[in-house]
Amino acid sequence: MKIISSIEELRDHLRGQLRTAFVATMGNLHEGHLSLMRLARTHGDPVVASIFVNRLQFGPNEDFDKYPRTFQADVEKLEKEGVYVLFAPTEKDMYPEPQEYRVQPPNDLGNILEGEFRPGFFTGVSTVVMKLFSCVQPRVAVFGKKDYQQLMIVRNMARQFALPTEIVGAETYRAEDGLALSSRNGYLSVEERAEAPLLYQVLNDVANEVRGGQHKVAQVEQLAMERLAGRGWKPDYVAVRKRIDLQPPSAADMEQGAPLVVLSAAKLGATRLIDNLEI
Numbered sequence: 001m002k003i004i005s006s007i008e009e010l011r012d013h014l015r016g017q018l019r020t021a022f023v024a025t026m027g028n029l030h031e032g033h034l035s036l037m038r039l040a041r042t043h044g045d046p047v048v049a050s051i052f053v054n055r056l057q058f059g060p061n062e063d064f065d066k067y068p069r070t071f072q073a074d075v076e077k078l079e080k081e082g083v084y085v086l087f088a089p090t091e092k093d094m095y096p097e098p099q100e101y102r103v104q105p106p107n108d109l110g111n112i113l114e115g116e117f118r119p120g121f122f123t124g125v126s127t128v129v130m131k132l133f134s135c136v137q138p139r140v141a142v143f144g145k146k147d148y149q150q151l152m153i154v155r156n157m158a159r160q161f162a163l164p165t166e167i168v169g170a171e172t173y174r175a176e177d178g179l180a181l182s183s184r185n186g187y188l189s190v191e192e193r194a195e196a197p198l199l200y201q202v203l204n205d206v207a208n209e210v211r212g213g214q215h216k217v218a219q220v221e222q223l224a225m226e227r228l229a230g231r232g233w234k235p236d237y238v239a240v241r242k243r244i245d246l247q248p249p250s251a252a253d254m255e256q257g258a259p260l261v262v263l264s265a266a267k268l269g270a271t272r273l274i275d276n277l278e279i
């Protein structure tokens with residue numbers, strides 16, 4: 001595997017590749033990321049991965065500085081997966097001058113749910129993903145459904161800018177007890193790690209109630225939030241939304257069986273976990 005940090009060298013190295021499948025990451029790779037690499041392989045060749053902890057998508061009080069950086073271990077994992085090129089730019093490579101042009105998602109998608117609690121997050125994500133796409137020029141890019149809103153925003157961005165990149169969503173990779181794998185799980189204490197699968201259980205219970213015919217979603221959401229809070233979590237949201245646009249379903253949507261997803265974010269101790277489940 002070739003490790004490249006400069007955009008120019010990356011372009012030289014990938015020149016003429018028409019079927020590149022790309023996976024963007026911030027490193028600290030776990031099985032969830034590796035499952036994205038394996039899915040990428042079924043969609044194109046060569047597989048290119050990136051590792052870049054993108055300052056633009058972190059708020060001033062978020063964990064940019066302490067975000068886990070495990071470069072050497074990541075390289076070994078990617079080599080085992082047969083990744084062809086790892087693009088690992090420094091901040092200077094990626095942002096040689098202040099990044100003043102930004103890609104801003106529409107308010108009704110970028111400023112709800114995660115966007116409400118992490119202002120500017122999706123502008124930071126969209127901007128770096130657009131720039132990574134410009135560097136790698138992939139035919140396909142794989143993103144995990146664990147970051148459901150991010151996947152939708154990237155997919156809409158690719159469509160609206162007519163990018164020549166197909167966006168593929170990958171199923172969430174879970175530990176045996178249901179906890180969605182995430183680099184931030186590493187922040188959890190032993191006790192918190194034992195408690196963490198509750199988030200997925202709550203999502204399953206919400207999904208089952210809705211599937212069972214409960215149309216009063218606000219009530220179900222409220223009870224789910226209270227259940228988490230009762231166990232010491234600080235939930236930001238538990239929200240049943242339409243899969244098509246992540247807006248709340250109307251009574252008519254519920255009647256007509258619109259495809260839904262339940263999304264959640266909650267703090268357990270100092271660690272903020274997110275998860276979701278298609279209903």
Ligand code: PAF
Pocket residue numbers: 024025026052054057125128129147150
């Ligand atoms: O999901 C992530 O790890 C990041 O948001 C991404 C897509 C690599 C952009 O920095």
